[in-house]
Every structure is written in C-alpha cells, then in structure tokens.
Amino acid sequence: MQASRRSGQTAGSGVSLRDTLAAAGLNPDLAQELEDMPHKLVHVEPRRPFRDPGVPRDEVMFVRSGILSKFKADATGRRQIVALRFPGEGILPREGTASYGIQAIVRSEVMVGKAADFDRILDAHPELQGFFRSLIQRDEDISYEWLVNCGRRDSTARVAHLLCETAVRSRLNIPDEPLQNPFTQQQIAEITGQTSVNVNRVLADLERQGLIERAGREILFTDWPEMRRVASFQPGYLE
Amino acid sequence: MQASRRSGQTAGSGVSLRDTLAAAGLNPDLAQELEDMPHKLVHVEPRRPFRDPGVPRDEVMFVRSGILSKFKADATGRRQIVALRFPGEGILPREGTASYGIQAIVRSEVMVGKAADFDRILDAHPELQGFFRSLIQRDEDISYEWLVNCGRRDSTARVAHLLCETAVRSRLNIPDEPLQNPFTQQQIAEITGQTSVNVNRVLADLERQGLIERAGREILFTDWPEMRRVASFQPGYLE
C-alpha cells in the first residue's frame, strides 16, 4: 500500500479508502493512516462462503468494488440477507463472534485488515470515534428502514424500495443512468423476505406498469418519481 | 443526582445507571461519572408522543424502568416498531435528525441527558468508546435478528420469538417466573409486521398448543424448550 501514497491510487481497481474517508469529512492525514494500515486485498467470488456465521469477526473490511452481504439463516435454513455493503462502505470488527456470515453478491474487491491494527489507530486518534459512530448510525438507519420494508410494505413496494436504495447507494445518476442490477431474483427474495417466484412476478409487474425497463440484468428507471412513490422511498435515511 | 453518590440509589425506582454500567464491565469510577452527568428523570406515558421522527436527537437516554420503543411509519402511516429498550438499556445521541420516533410501551422512567455533556465525558475518557461500541453491536445484532424474524419466519414463530426475547431481556427466571406481558396485541403486531387480529389468533394458538398459559396480561411459559424451538429462538444474539 505504500506505493499509493504518491500516486493517490492503490493497487487494484475500485474506490480508494483514503478518498472515501476524506470525502466523508475525515482529516486527510488520518484517512491516509488508515489506508496505510497493514491489510490484504481480497477478491471475493459471489455466493461462495467467505465468512461464516458464528465465528470471531476480528477484521476490518472495506469494499473497493462489488457488493458484500451480511446474512443469517433461520432454523429451517432459509437465508435472510440483513445488510449490504457497497463500494466505499465497510464492516467494522467486533468483540466475540458475529451472528451473521458474509458473502459477496457479485465479484468484489475487499480490503481486509486486522482488528488489532485498526484498534491501535483508533486508540491513537480519539477523534476517529465520532467519525465511525456516524457511519454506524447510518447502518442502523438502513436496518430500521429494512424492517419497515419487510414488516409493513407489500411485495411490490419491497422490491421497488430495494431497487431505489440500490440505485442511490450505487451513486447512480438517476434516472438517466441505468442500474446494472447486481442481484439474482433469489437474492432479491432473500433481502425482501419473499420467494424468488414472486420477485419474478413483481419485476414483471413493475415493467408492465412502466416504472422500469429491463434488458438482461440492466434496469432503467423510466418513471423515477412514480417509482419512488410506489416504493415509498425517502432517501433521507441514506444521508 | 448528587444524592445518589452516597446511597448508591438514585431518585425514583428502577435500574441504577451506575450499577448497570459497572455490571457490564465498565470501570466503576467512569460509571459514576456518567451517572453524575446533568440530566432529567422523565416519566413517559405509554403511547403518547415522546420524541417525534425527523427531529434532532441530541440526547442520551437511559431506561430505568418500563420499556421504550423506536418506531417508523411507511407512506400510508402504518407503524412499525424497529427497536425496543428495556431497563438498563439506552439510546445514544446522534448527528442530525433521527428517522425514527420514540414512544413508551408502558409507563417508563427515563434519564435524559444532553448530547454535549455526554460527548464531553466520552472525549475525556477514550476507553469508554470500546464499551459503547459493544453495546451498539448488540443493538445491531438484535436488528438483524428482527429482520430474520420479519422476513423468514411465519406468523406464529414471529410472535413466539418476540415473547422469548422479551422474557430474556426482562431478565426473567424462565420458565418459573411468569412474564408480565407489556405489549398490547396491536403493539406485538407493529413489532412483528402483521395485524392485531392475527396476533390474537396466534396467541390463542400458542396457548392451545400448551406452550404458554395466559391470565390477563400475564404469560407463563409452560414448555420453554418447545417454545424456543417453535420460535427458533437462539438467545446468543443477546449476548
């Protein structure tokens, strides 16, 4: 990672950690120090075990490209995806074991560092705490919004809401730029708490209603205001 | 609050902040310092507006008795409760506005302090950060479990799971001690993402199956192992 200090570009493609942190308001020197932390750059293949539930989660992760998912399973083994991490987002280390596992949605590049190294930097710079606290609060807000989504919205709104959130978190220029939909219908089902069969019908519905157009995995938002209304999507919770 | 320094008991009933923090592993001097922070002791009436969504949340809260809920509403106004706070738990301040509102489930005593005062203590004692980080992670784990609950479990399991979690978080001695059920059926519906009518049928079902016995608001777990199985309740996520 040392090479990056001069060029401003780290090895591999994707989002730069330092730039992301700086853009989020962090002191550039601190951002640099975090980027210079010892770490591996891991290429994660989609839908293969990456981190299992119930094991210690003593790593910091930063997504440079692709998408990671946190998932749990109920007693009968049905999977529920409980959180996503887009490029520029990360997963903080935690005490003890994590109840959730981690898998990639699509092929992803992830920086993985040791919790011990991360904590050392955190201890040396108390002003980092407030910064990470507000990142954590955003994640909390997203969880709450997902709970509303699963608990209170009908199947169509749930899928529409996920598409809206995905578009915004992918930093798309909506509605001009099409969304390269990263999810299989099975994954959308695992996020929105339904079956893939129904997701398929809902997507067809959304297209029939003229809210989206699909070409393969590509989704174009042809009526963004109406899409937001159907999804009851208020992007405020994403900041 | 000064009076409490000597007696170890603060004004009003309920859980002591200092004792709770100390029991959670915090240095007793720090626990005392947090307890001595300027604050009001507020009595919150159930199901009346307490804190509205969309306003700044520049307060720390600590629940001494009763139960607080965080709630959101979808576009059509249907409420979803996204988190609960039992005695000994709290709500941390946050930057900007909160997307959720706060209401009491039952009459509650809540210590309410200013974020500025709280942050001052936090800044003076960096070792507090790790402590609060692990509290936040528990809340995150609970959110994730709730997502699994809403997304993947059927109506019976959802209600059963909530009852199990409530019993454990109330620190009951299960199954001997009966749970003084704090929720109306409407509130259970708002937590588990269904209608109060169905909650009523589910509760009747659970009783018919011999998993619980009800007397007014009191619930006795007559077959705790089977109850846990039906709910697929693994209390690990509560620590």
Next chain:
DNA sequence: CGGTTGTTTGAACTGATTCAATCTGTGTGG
C-alpha cells in the same frame, strides 16, 4: 353509568407461497 381501550370471533377475500414444468442464456468440453 357511559366512554374508552383492548381482546376475541366469524366470514370473505387476496396476496404470496408452493410445486412443477418450461424456457433462456452462458460456459465447457468434445
């Protein structure tokens, strides 16, 4: 007593699941 809030029950309806089959696109090896 009347008013309010919460619980219980019934009947009709509907959104989503389940199961199963078919279709499509993509990659692989012969």
Next chain:
DNA sequence: CCACACAGATTGAATCAGTTCAAACAACCG
C-alpha cells in the same frame, strides 16, 4: 461448431397464510 450442463428466469395451477371488515365482548376508569 455443436452438444450438453447448469444457473437463473419465467409461467401456470392449486393452495394457504394472513388480511380485511365488521361486530361483539371484556376490562377498566372517572
């Protein structure tokens, strides 16, 4: 270049879990 395998998408029919609407009932309280 074709045959085959495989993962994902699509469709239909039957079923069912949970909603909706409406009404009755119970408990509590000033």
